[in-house]
Amino acid sequence: MTLITIKELYQIMFDQMGPQGWWPGESKFEVAIGAILVQNTNWKNVEYSLDNLRRTTLLRPDKIHALTSKQLEPLIRPSGFFKNKSRCIVALFNWLANSNFDWDELAIQSTISLRSQLLQLPGIGSETADSILLYCLNKPVFIADSYTRRIFTNLGATNFKNYAELKTIAEQNLDLTLAQFQEYHGLLDDFGKENLKSWSASFLVPYQLTNQK
Incomplete structure (x- = not known):
């Protein structure tokens, strides 16, 4: 040994x-949504949900932000736990909107501060927060x-x-x-x-x- x-x-x-x-995704917004959708399911189901969102919103942050939880639910149903995950996506994009959906602007903040903010959002636990930090905010975690x-x-x-x-x-x-x-x-x-x-x-x-x- x-x-x-x-x-x-x-x-x-x-x-x-x-x-x-890694991480598979055409944009950081897609990566962040994927990090939420993959909770308690497999990536194939996530791809179905992302395809639905892509057809509906082109995965543009402003269009995703404009959706309510109820409008999101049928789009992400393939990923399971769609009620909780829709609330989580809404909360995340409300948070992103405060920085004009600018990942670089957010990334100026410390890793500790960003992680704390993410963990305060409903449905975001340690793994999801760290995935967003690593792949969207370029923090080495x-x-x-x-x-x-x-x-x-x-x-x-x-x-x-x-x-x-x-x-x-x-x-x-x-x-x-x-x-x-x-x-x-x-x-x-x-x-x-x-x-x-x-x-x-x-x-x-x-x-x-x-x-x-």
Whole structure:
């Protein structure tokens, strides 16, 4: 068994899998909506909802902002939990409207401040907030989602109990560029989808994570 660090894990995965091109989306608004819609469902269902929104609004922020929750619900029904998710999208676009839908203007603020604001919006939890921070606001954060936690657990990591603890440990031990943080999440999620059910046959079997602090 070969001991590796969290940063070495990134390099091993990148060397084996190559660039994953995350997050899929033609605009940051599409990415942000996708981060909400993907909660508790699969990406195929998200694509159906995004196609509906694209036909109706061209995914223009002003047109999305003009929709009420009731108008959004049938458009995003394929993603499930459409009532809660519609309220979340409305709240997010109300928040974005305060900055004239300008991601660059928002990104001037600190990561801590932006994360706090996002977490105050209905329906946005840690994973969704961090996804928006990483892919829309260009903040180098680590997304400790369920795939990632399971991968780290399978690699023998015992130094975290929840999302927040793993996020903190990873961010303290990763000296990566923004693009690498974005890539790391894509690598972990795509690996999780393909390999967690057949772990014993995966290329990560020979490795064990050191318990970094």
